[in-house]
Amino acid sequence: MTSVSIPKTMKGVQMENFGGPEVLQYKNDLPVPVPESGEVLVKNDFIGINYVDVYWRIGMMGFAPGGIIGREAEGTVLSTGPGSVNDLKVGDRVVWLAMGGYAEYTAVPASMAYVVPPDVKPGVAAAALLQGLYALTLTHRIYQVKQGDWVLVHAAAGGVGLWLCQLLKALGAQTIGTVSTAEKMKLAKENGADFMINYKEEKDLVKRVEEITGGQGVNVVYDSIGKDQTENNVKVVAKHGTIVTYGAASGFPTSIPPAKLAAKNVRFVGPGESSLMRYVGTPQEFEKWCAKLFDTIIKDEINVRIHDTYPLSEIVRVHKDLEGRKTTGKVLVKP
Ligand SMILES: NC(=O)c1ccc[n+]([C@@H]2O[C@H](COP(=O)([O-])OP(=O)(O)OC[C@H]3O[C@@H](n4cnc5c(N)ncnc54)[C@H](OP(=O)(O)O)[C@@H]3O)[C@@H](O)[C@H]2O)c1
Structure with a gap:
């Protein structure tokens, strides 16, 4: 020793x-x-x-x-x-x-x-690790985002949220972000979101998403808010779409009757399946995703x-x- x-x-x-x-x-x-x-x-x-x-x-x-x-x-x-x-x-x-x-x-x-890596400035690695690894696994593993996908990101100006906005832009997706203030709307847009909704002010979030997507809904919802958004998520997701629930900032998500998911053939990824440690929990996985993380930060010039x-x-x-x-x-x- x-x-x-x-x-x-x-x-x-x-x-x-x-x-x-x-x-x-x-x-x-x-x-x-x-x-x-x-x-x-x-x-x-x-x-x-x-x-x-x-x-x-x-x-x-x-x-x-x-x-x-x-x-x-x-x-x-x-x-x-x-x-x-x-x-x-x-x-x-x-x-x-x-x-x-x-x-x-x-x-x-x-x-x-x-x-x-030596060219990563002090503090950036601590700022990027958990939220960056998670945004990468959300977009490349839990649901593989495709070019042209419509994506709804709740809390888009948060830590994971800003990462998602940037990664989704790089993947060619069309991102709708939700946040609670005008400043956060601006920030998420500057980081890649295409459309923003202030969910404190917008009375009908579902209608607004329908308008933006031309009625088709979103291919994937990334939801870290839980309870307050569970019902909206089911309504705004497109046929054959995916809802990923990965946080509970407003409380645990309410349970969704299976028939409601089946009606649109929706895949629901709940808190257990969406857990980060499921994807980076072994030494080999951790090494692999960290290498991808720092590569992405440097090559895609991610704003951490x-x-x-x-x-x-x-x-x-x-x-x-x-x-x-x-x-x-x-x-x-x-x-
Ligand atoms: N499952 C996993 O393995 C895993 C891994 C990493 C992160 N997460 C989850 O990802 C989420 C985001 O994490 P983060 O660290 O990046 O946090 P964050 O998004 O920076 O902060 C939380 C944000 O949630 C929004 N929010 C909505 N309703 C809220 C409420 N009732 N109370 C407080 N905040 C509320 C707020 O944004 P607005 O003001 O814009 O609404 C707030 O800024 C968390 O739920 C976290 O647990 C899960």
Whole structure:
């Protein structure tokens, strides 16, 4: 086992209970984890925030190990545990997808850490990893988007949303985005959406989608909102279309009677089947999709939009802003 000087304690955010943002407690004296077999210890420089962190905080996902949530970060390998660590070395700059990110240091499986290509600027890998991998698998694996497809993207100015708008443009699809403000409409359009609907103001979203698509509806709906959009999704999807439900920002999607899907021969991809880890959960898949992610960022000149970079000590404000729909694109945190 190789190592450099590593402190015993660290700053981090711990949760003892589920609840509102105030359950996130910033501490100065958490133990620095020790990497176990096959793990590396990473000093995190940029922590990626995701809406799924809210689900962990409120108890929709169970307890995180050590009470520390956070699915991703970018940083430097400080030490390696025993066993195989996939040729990772002390000093490597990596981005990782695991758990325990709201901290200065995290021990993660080496198989879920990826060496950041040298031409990717600091912070971009943490901003891109989870949301970018997910948008790629949504458009290339869960439903393979074809040129000319009509696509409805809910929350189009969010982290995953802005990625989808850009990838769909590159694939030659026609994208209709939904958002809650005029500023978000502008942003999603600048990032590739062809048509925008403000679902706070538009009284009849279904009619508006029908007008835009000339009555045929959309080939695929990407829905991260859940409950508030379930009925609309069934109405706006075209015959033989696909509804992908992958989030629950407004609450779990209501159940759709099978007859309603059968009437239009609709494929429904629910929360289990749409889970990111189903597609990038093995070391081989993670490696393959990360290579595609960084290739796409560089070749397609993806705009990885960073809303803001907050200090970790202000984690309560981060969650308030995220849940309060004040953010667009990616939120980063610095320990
Ligand atoms: N299944 C998986 O494996 C997986 C992986 C990654 C992400 N996801 C899901 O993808 C979704 C997007 O994630 P993200 O990190 O990119 O978040 P995000 O889209 O940046 O933020 C959530 C957005 O949802 C919209 N929203 C609609 N109704 C809302 C409500 N009642 N409360 C709060 N927000 C509401 C807001 O946009 P407007 O103001 O424009 O409405 C808000 O900005 C999340 O639901 C997340 O769980 C799932």
